[in-house]
Amino acid sequence: MVRLDKPAEESAQSEAPALPVPGFRIDKRAADAIVWLLLLTMPFWLNWIGGYTQLGTRVVILALAAMSLNFLLGYTGVLSFGHAAYFGLGGYGVGLTLKYLVPNTLVGMGVGIVAAIVAAAIIGALIVRLRGIYFAMVTIAFGQVFYFIAYRWNNVTGGDDGLSGWHRLPINLGFTQIDILHNKLAFYYVVLFCFAVSVGIMALLLRSPFGRTLLAIRENERRARFLGIPVDRHIWLSWLISCTFCSLAGTLYALLNNFSDPHDLHWEQSGNFVIMAVLGGMRSFWGPLIGAGIFIVLEDYISSRTENWESFIGLFFVLVVLFFPRGVLGVIRRRTTQ
């Protein structure tokens, strides 16, 4: 199992002062409340500080992808460098459905997610015995297969240019209609709703006995195995859950852009998810959200000034990993517990 934040002394320091559990709980609840409050009001304050609603929507969508990845990385201890495949499958699923099959946003999302689940279930079963860097490498390899299919299958997927010529459609709930096409605010809140449901499910799973077996696997696979935990099966489940929510994020991202981008399938995109998770702190639940926020704001800001903004992100990432191996939230948390 790859543990990116391995150094034992470092971890000992950061969580050393045997946390008085009740106090910690309250802190955590307060943090949750603040996060939700900020997310709920984001479209309003974002405009004051020079952002715009779609930027907020992007942050929430990519945060969902990064948090999904972190379910596997931070809480199961398994590094995937191929999550873009499922993100992109979601995106192409919804795009292809809306363009060629059914003019219904929800059906499109369903198709995208189911396609990703099927792919993840099969690929997961093939690779679940691998560990550490071997697992990561094979996830890249499988991910690139989808990238090349999208890239080469020109007449269906649009090839290198991506799949355009379609757009998201208002969601019809029967009793009412949500115009996510023209109303940016409505789309933001639909995205936030999907985010909330996904993140809520992941949080519940992590607090369940099943979730604790994932922590057990992350902490010590041998001990987990000799407690009678079917390790491979649980890693497969964690992978599947992670890929499922990542594909949901992928469908939302394509809907946001009205476009399915082959780059969303590319391993660079997978790398970006990993960067977001590690940047924000992969041992904290909200870490990847913070990481996604920083990543996207930096991208937005720097890319308007220089061509090679990715080098800057890369540099920033290296600095964070070197000096704050527990990510941004890890640092804040240490400050507040001292």
Added chain:
Amino acid sequence: MSLLQVENVSKRFGDLVAVDGVSMTVETGELRAVIGPNGAGKTTFFNLISGFLTPSSGRIIFDGEDVTKLLPAWRVWRGIARTFQITEVFPELTTRENLRIAVEVASGYRLKTWLSRDADGEVRARVTDLLDMGGLADKADRLVGEMSHGDQRATEIMMALALKPRLLLLDEPTAGMGDQETYDITQLIRKLHRDQNQTIVLIEHDMRVVFHLADRIMVLAEGAMLAEGTPNEIAKDDAVQAAYLGKAA
């Protein structure tokens, strides 16, 4: 019927025969010690019983069932739990969480324990019991990775016990411990054996511990069984004296 029957098992690593045609029968409620010089094959022998390794030849029968080829988790479900010579715990979780995971796994980590308050209460109560029994109550909320070596080993033993094993394998439970810790662990093992009729096989270098605890002792040397018998018989055995105890003394 005996709880565990190991029949003529061998394990080869290339040219090295780490375990060489060893047989052993353990009855329910027995406390068996396995002793022998470094590199005698004791840990390898445990690895064969627990499923960490599969034997090159021979059979392992647990409660009448041939488990020779079963995966580790399956043997755990049948009631074989173990600790390791080098402590294996969940370092970045608290003692309570470590034990909680073991208790939940033992109860089948069912949805019920998560949803129902009663079931959750049972799990908590069991964790508290185990913390008390292992002398870990005041360290319940510390990260295991930060505790003393002795406390980490105690945690690991309690995790194995949380599984309510029918056979408990302990690989050098007192290794690297101070006198007080060794005494505490010895008392704990004795209590398990005496009061709860727990079947235990333990590997141990500390002869005080071995002769204090064991019903029967098996001596391994260079992979093969050198002698087997009660502590008295082993103490008098010439071959053992020559090969092992003589050297140690």
